[in-house]
Amino acid sequence: MVNLKKYNALSRYFVLILTVFTLLSCAEKKLYVDKIEGKQIPVTESFSQTQSIEDFIAPYRKHIDDDLNTVLAYAPESIDKKGMWQTKIGNLQSTVTLASSNKIFQMRENKSVDICLLNNGGIRAIINKGNITTRTAFELMPFENNLVVVALKGEQIVEMVNYIIEKKTPHPLAGLTFTIDKNNVAKNILVQNKPLDLQKTYYVATNDYLYNGGDNMNFFKKSTAVFDLDYKVRNVWVDYFKEVDTIPILTDIRIVKEN
Amino acid sequence: MKRRDFIQKTATGSAILALPSLPLMSFGKPDIKHLTILHTNDVHSHIDPFPADDSRNPNKGGVSRRASLIDSIRKENPNVLLLDAGDIFQGTPYFNYYGGELEFKLMSMLKYDLATMGNHDFDNGIEGFYAQLPHAKFDFVSANYDFKNTILNEIVKPYKVFNKGGIKIGVFGLGIKLEGLVDKKMYQETVYNNPIETAEEMTRILKHEEKCDLIICLSHLGYHYQNAPENISDLNLAKKTKDIDLIIGGHTHTFLEKPTIVLNKMGEQTLVNQVGCYGINLGRIDFYFDYNKNKTHEGRTIVV
DSSP: OTTHHHHHHHHHHHHHHHHHHHHHHHHHOEEEEEEEEEEEEEOOTTSOOOHHHHHHHHHHHHHHHHHHTOEEEEESSOBOOOOSSOOHHHHHHHHHHHHHHHHHHHHHHSOOOOEEEOOGGGOOSOBOSEEEEHHHHHHHOOSOOEEEEEEEEHHHHHHHHHHHHHHTOOOOEESEEEEEOTTSOEEEEEETTEEOOTTSEEEEEEEHHHHTTGGGOGGGGGOSEEEEEEEEHHHHHHHHHHHOSBOOOOOOOSEEEOO | OOHHHHHHHHHHHHHHHTGGGHHHHGGGOOSOOEEEEEEEOOOTTOOSOOOTTOSSSTTOOOHHHHHHHHHHHHHHOSOEEEEEOSOOSOSSHHHHHHTTHHHHHHHHHTTOOEEOOOGGGGTTHHHHHHHHGGGOSSEEBOSSEEOTTSTTTTTSBSEEEEEETTEEEEEEEEOOOOBTTBOHHHHTTOEEOOHHHHHHHHHHIIIIISOOSEEEEEEOSOSOOTTSTTSOOHHHHHHHOOSOOEEEOOSSOOBOSSOEEEEOTTSOEEEEEOBOSTTSEEEEEEEEEEEESSOOGGGOEEEO
């Protein structure tokens, strides 16, 4: 206890020094960036796995794998995207989608879906010959897009036909058939096997991406009504695969090109 | 000796010992001068590494490997900020099955500090994003999305200030225009504001009000648009603003050989980086600080 006073005095003196230093450094010293080094590090096998993270992921991974690997159907041959005006996979998707959207639309609105138009770019994989699993549906359609039914006048169906002729892309198409003559003009336009009526309202199943202007399908913007089916495009595939055993190969010609 | 005396004596003694380094200790800042920024972007739910037979990225990526890489860096320098520039969601069934829960939980285990929102983070709607937030132990920032009339109001803030060993780091977020890219029913009443004007306001606040030593922009605007070079992008943002030290970008899945040095509107060097996508790479930017009287922005050395 004897020395305590001395220490107190010293520490008071010290506080004074500290204050002066602080004031000085406030005036003069500022933090600044002297040097920057930037690089990127590839994440490769050279870094070991972290066991705690692996263990955490494992049950999630197992649940997904078990579900995705479930065999739902069988493809007798590969169903691919080859073709100028229509493809095997486009024919299948549009036919299946027309049927399943029609089922919901009948129930909810008591009306029939006449046409289905989707986009070729929205099919992200093909169906290989052999077993089809839930994983196949995820590969075909990784996005979360929904089905919608759009009401269009006959005039817009003509715009749709002209769009298809102009873009020369085999978009999945069902319920609508036509012929392109040698002058690149459409003729013999049939909806559900009946001649197109310009005054009539037709119901077209598509996805919300296209309805919102995707792929420049601007004719959808002139719709008089739209119905969200709250049905994911992927789930159309999943439900269809669950329903069928062997997938049919649809090679019917929906767009005829005259030379 | 009584315990109190001992403490007093020891305290004074160590204060004297600390005298030589006093200038650095002022403002109560300890003597740390090295900050490491680690970053990812557009991981898109890629939790597992690509399979060995993948045609493009065999055996690359994987959260569990990224974790050990980040761990080793934290051991080398504990002053780390781990950031993500958006599009955490969408790309593997992990997202389709769990809606982003696993992504957020893993990022929390890796101790991410902050992220911004990419357009795909709206893929399950603003409610879908909100529903997963309890799984994230890190915050989200976005300065040019006005969430006032949405459930994210006051939850996603414009910026966040970190204090890492006495260094103040301000990080603000910028998001891409949602109209035409994301369905309106997903982003609802989110208002998109001009990124450059927003960035000017943010840098003013972070530099002059928050008195940050370093300003970082977490951007999901995209690196550069070759077919529309005038569109807002990270390169244009860097050129047209000032006081941003680093822009960490995303959206365009741009693989850069090294970070890009851009001269800002004051002619000062700023850094733009993006590390591709899917967790294939981790970005690392090291800042070395010093105290000096008259040293300015131009005095810095950038090694890339």
